[in-house]
Amino acid sequence: MDLKLDADSFDLYVTSSFDVAYALSRALDLVNPLINNHHQRVAFIAGSIAAEAGMSRSEIEDIILASLIHDIGVVMESEFLELADVSDKKGDSEYCHAIVGSHLLSSLDLFPNLPALVKYHHSPYGGEINHLAETCDEVIPEGAMIIHLSDRIDVLLHRGEPALDQRIRISENVNRFKGTKFSPEHLAAFNRLAERESFWFDIEEQEKYKLLKHTFRFSHINMDIDKILETAKLLSRIIDFRCVFTANHSAGVAAAAKLITEKLGFPEKDCKSMMIAGYLHDIGKLGIPSAILYKQGALDEDEKLILRKHPYYTFSILNTFQIFDKIKNWAAFHHEYLDGSGYPFHLNEERLDLGCRIMAIADIVTALTEERPYRESMPKEQVAGIVREMVESGKLDSHVASAVLDNFEEINDVRQASQAEEMKTFERFKDTIMRNSICKKNMRFITALQ
Missing domain, CATH: 1.10.3210.10 (Hypothetical protein af1432)
Known part of the structure; x- marks a missing residue:
């Protein structure tokens, strides 16, 4: 495989405020x-x-x-x-x-x-x-x-x-x-x-x-890559900050994806592009019912099918922006596997470039190592076993997996630090909201945030 990231090239990107708002609007209507x-x-x-x-x-x-x-x-x-x-x-x-x-x-x-x-x-x-x-x-x-x-x-x-x-x-x-x-x-x-x-x-x-x-x-609007990165981080909060269980997930994926890309030897611009994809990978969850997203137990089969729509929605939302031609794929294909058994597009290794492969493993490692309401975070040995098994079964890229496992402690430390910082931001957001007397009386909202 040719190990080229081939990121979108944008020293300066011109878009409109309307296009950004319209993309979010489409997501809300989902x-x-x-x-x-x-x-x-x-x-x-x-x-x-x-x-x-x-x-x-x-x-x-x-x-x-x-x-x-x-x-x-x-x-x-x-x-x-x-x-x-x-x-x-x-x-x-x-x-x-x-x-x-x-x-x-x-x-x-x-x-x-x-x-x-x-x-x-x-x-x-x-x-x-x-x-x-x-x-x-x-x-x-x-x-x-x-x-x-x-x-x-x-x-x-x-x-x-x-x-x-x-x-x-x-x-x-x-x-x-x-x-x-x-x-x-x-x-x-x-x-x-x-x-x-x-x-x-x-x-x-x-x-x-x-x-x-x-x-x-x-x-x-004129946007350079740093401006796009900051905007992507803030957009991720529109979905993540709806519930304490997901408040810092995208921050973890973005940090892990960036460091994996660095370890594979790519320049800073490519690493930032991968970080943008990490922040945006779950934006399609705006179209998924919150009762499914924030369920504390295991999902039933019908709920799993509904949840599988979210990468498709991510693809659809990001499709509004020409700048995201590559980043759109990296973000939306994070549940695709090299053997074609992923979802929702069932793409195989011929269609999944290196960026997609990095994002898939960054999401998996983040999900396994972060705490969830129904389980504790997994230790390195257990995560490594799952990753190796997925490589052996033809789902994950062996080269990317090796970079992750060889640098696991550093990647996990960066992931944890990023998520800890994002959780502080979420707590400030929550405290600001809860100081309002109207939101204090809204038990549905209080339950989601706590």
């Missing part, structure tokens, strides 16, 4: 088919209302980006069903996911204005913010009010019925809350849009990516 394309529809509605209300280009862009990921703080998929409830009896529980989402986004400097928009996207126009505010000078952003209205409009839409046929009912519903839940100015903008048949046809348009790209303008 959680429950009942909310399929919800975030994209809300983004179009909110962007249209903001434009009709005369807001600036940058304000419209922020509103659309926040709309695309406004429910990113949802911990349990059942919360989506509650959020789809059009009654006015949900109480304070609907605010917790908004608080969580705002804190998940707060460290991602690609989106500096989005945390506040996400935090207040369920706050009514005429409502108090004391229960959400963390400083005395916080105000509800106008964009958050528009997202709140747009979210309500989409929730009121009945799937399977023409949107145009529902405009009178929806308009009457939201206008009942003029000056209380919704801003009179924003309702006036919506009412003007509602008169246009094209507005309702656009809501039904399936190609939301093209619709949003062609209707609105978005900023471009």
Whole structure:
């Protein structure tokens, strides 16, 4: 085998903030088919209302980006069903996911204005913010009010019925809350849009990516490899920080993969590329029900089949970015084996390059050596036995396995240090969330974090 890593070449990569947010949005919609394309529809509605209300280009862009990921703080998929409830009896529980989402986004400097928009996207126009505010000078952003209205409009839409046929009912519903839940100015903008048949046809348009790209303008972002690495680390927290059991898994895989790549003699740039793949390898788990992800016991056969979808979702999400052509494979193929017995693509050694082989063993070694709720971490001898057996059965690459076993203590030390540091970050995140009185009352969320 030709031992070339052949990483993607990107001294400087130009992408758009929209592409990053849209990829995450697609992942969120995987959680429950009942909310399929919800975030994209809300983004179009909110962007249209903001434009009709005369807001600036940058304000419209922020509103659309926040709309695309406004429910990113949802911990349990059942919360989506509650959020789809059009009654006015949900109480304070609907605010917790908004608080969580705002804190998940707060460290991602690609989106500096989005945390506040996400935090207040369920706050009514005429409502108090004391229960959400963390400083005395916080105000509800106008964009958050528009997202709140747009979210309500989409929730009121009945799937399977023409949107145009529902405009009178929806308009009457939201206008009942003029000056209380919704801003009179924003309702006036919506009412003007509602008169246009094209507005309702656009809501039904399936190609939301093209619709949003062609209707609105978005900023471009210049990213070098270090910026991409930092962004990948923060994106991994969006999935890992949903539960204490997984809070530092991706950090461990990334650290192990990087050091294995170093031991194989590759330059720093290739090692960073492998680390990016490590941070992103499980991002497809956004599409897996949390009851399966965080189950403390063994999964049954049906649950295992559902879990096997997550590498496919990782591939689909990363496919949005051309830069990730190689990294996408390394991240998504981490459960593939050289003999073709892996999942979900059943690729064999001819299709699995060195990066894929490194990632597969980095994930296995990390999973075996980290503590899980249902078992303690495995000692070196036991891990080495499993790795050797998988090499002998034709599943893992012998060259990569030798590098791992020859440097096991160092790799394990680096893995542990990385995961310990990430756990500190998670604990700070958890403490910040739990200081909020709303989240303190949400037992479902408390259970997940603890």
